[in-house]
Amino acid sequence: MADKKSFRKSQLIALDHVAAGHDGVLSDPSGEIVVKPCKQSEIDFYESTLAHPDFLPHIPTYMGRISLGSDTTVAQAAGTLILPGETVQDLRPAGPGIAGATLIENAWAPSNGGKIQTDLAVVLENVAAGYKKPNILDVKLGARLWADDAPLAKRAKLDKGAEETTSKPLGFRIAGMKTYQGVDTNAHNGITADGYRLYDRIYGRGFNIDTVPEGFGEYFRLVKNDKPEGPIRKVIRRFIDDLEAMAHVLENEESRMYSASLLFVYEGDHEALQDAFSTEKDIIASLNNSAAETDESSNGNGAVEEDEEGRVKFPSIQSLKLIDFAHAEWMPGQGPDENLLHGIRNVIKTLSGLVG
Incomplete structure (x- = not known):
């Protein structure tokens, strides 16, 4: 417990x-x-x-x-x-x-x-805990955003919002994000004193099916039309893997989750991100070496850090979670939530397009 x-x-x-x-x-x-x-x-x-x-x-x-x-x-x-x-x-x-x-x-x-x-x-x-400078993205899922018990006025408002954004055609829209620009950046043009640029819900509503990849490119701080390289490319690949794993689970569950969101977090400080990948590599090498050891000198006294429950503590690189369950329930006999899955699959396609 x-x-x-x-x-x-x-x-x-x-x-x-x-x-x-x-x-x-x-x-x-x-x-x-x-x-x-x-x-x-x-x-x-x-x-x-x-x-x-x-x-x-x-x-x-x-x-x-x-x-x-x-x-x-x-x-x-x-x-x-x-x-x-x-x-x-x-x-x-x-x-x-x-x-x-x-x-x-x-x-x-x-x-x-x-x-x-x-x-x-x-x-x-707190999914963003453990990062030096977390970059955060909220992606609202679903072409339909209202539950069965929603009043007619709410249904009409949410349907109108979906029609006017990428929610209806793609099953998702960018709901907001926060990206670290650096401490040397002056506080102007939407950049805070601590070096963050904030993007509110209005920002994501301005995209269509052709331009929405630009929003993800902004989140990963990519120069327009450039392919990600190095650590950022690895981060995007990991997000794709996480999304595919999430989709697999949801394909085998029977649920309905209206207006749920994907919460993306990754290390926004470039130097800290590089250090995290390097530390992760060292930890994996140490674990592999320990597993290969058969003599008594290999007794777990290496430099690998563990949490309070004895699990190996890896550095914070990226994380993806499904959040916001005000209108979520399990629906035995009703099949998978295709409304939610449609959005997740299109996010996968969008990120896959970024890495090429």
Whole structure:
């Protein structure tokens, strides 16, 4: 069972590295976790993923849930949720708040990225932790972005947005990103004082099926029409491998996930990225040498670093996760989520086109 992560609400701070999504996402002072305000449906989905082990590597580690309505500590870690004698119902907060999440046709209004009206939050690993300068990209998946219980006004708005962007033809659109430009870059033209350029949701809506590769090229900081080389080429190849592995899992699951996103993260500091690849190579060589050793002198006292659970700790190079499950559920008997898979497959095609 995983150790419980304990903190108080008063210690939470605004999450720095966010590319898209709703306001109000928090983190702890260590930066290792994300506290994401959400509805009960998203908590339910994260708890249900424990029964889908093949899916778990493709989402952020779920650590539990808290109430933001009081200054409380995290009491439910991932291991606690499945202890014998406990049920999901046992761990849900009593009292008001849940009923208010029911959709009312006449009351719906677009949030436009504002804070979700809720006291509930999921506690997740921060996928961007461990990087010196994380470059972050959020890609919204699906040609259809609304769930079956969505009000008609919401359906119409989301359908219109899909028609006007790459969502409808490709099943994805760039929702936002944040890329490191360097500390010597002056704070101007959308570049922050700490060297980041920010791209909001409007940026991604300007692409069509022909120009959307330029958005990914911008994320990987490629010169237009140039092919990636060196470490960046390796990073893109790894993202493609991760996407193909994710697609394989989803092809063997029966689910529906509307408005879910792909979260891409890679090391944006060029020198740190090169060092990470070099360190990774050394670790693999050390592990291979240790495996080949048969004498007693090979007792694991090498320079390979391990985490608290004894697993080899590799440097942070890149990571890909599926996120945002407010409108996600398992649908036995309904087949794979082709709406989601259509977008993932087209992202694979787009990245494959970049590397040639």
